Amino acid sequence: MLRRRPIGSYLALFSLAVVGGCGPGIRHQLATADQRHITYDDLCHLQDWFDQRAAAHAPAFRVLNETATDTARVEPDERGRMTHAALGEGTWIISGREDRLRFDRLLHDEYSRLPQLSLFGEDTQLHVHVAYWQTGSIRRIRPDVEVTLEVDGAIVELPSHPCMGEYLFGTEAYAMRRNVMSAESARSRGEIPAGYADAGPPAADASDDR
Secondary structure, three states, X not given: OOOEOOHHHHHHHHHHHHHHOOOOEEOOOOOOOOHHHHHHOOOOOOHHHHHHHHHOOOOOOEXXXXXXXXXXXXXXXXXXXXXXXXEEEEEXXXXXXXXXXXXXXXXXXXXXXXXXXXXXXXXXXXXXXXXXXXXXXXXXXXOOEOEEEEEOXXXXXXXXXHHHHHXXXXXXXXXXXXXXXXHHHHHHOOOOOHHXXXXXXXXXXXXXXX
């Protein structure tokens, strides 16, 4: 059962855990950074991994279970447009070896005091349960709900960390980031980005058609 707490009490309990040295803790606090800033500055160092997945046409993570509910809450989406947010939670299966290698690196980069986890056995089952909010097609992990890992039936609860959501849900956001970076690189070389060239010249003003 996931334990939900008000964000203030969640952070207070996390601080006590750090002081007491009990349970997993967070190495790098990114919770105060805007989530879009985390993506577009690649603070989780995931761009190369998403590029590799895209090049390999890797499938999306398989969902074991998921529920979502629309709310009246309005948030800006990834393009700054105000839209209604949905809240959801679910369990995702991490199965590919390369995906597990990157997940293991994320765990050790972002968390301290982790228990011993064996993620690479041939028959190992790795499930990740998180809660999220969503605007448009972009999902972000909720900071007030713990992340639950299940490894071969053993349960590990971790403090929420934005990089966990970036890993699970970042495919579209990092594809957008790659396009932005590619366009900026082309402009810096004095080139016209491919998307602009494909669009063709602007249409002539009707008033000039004599």
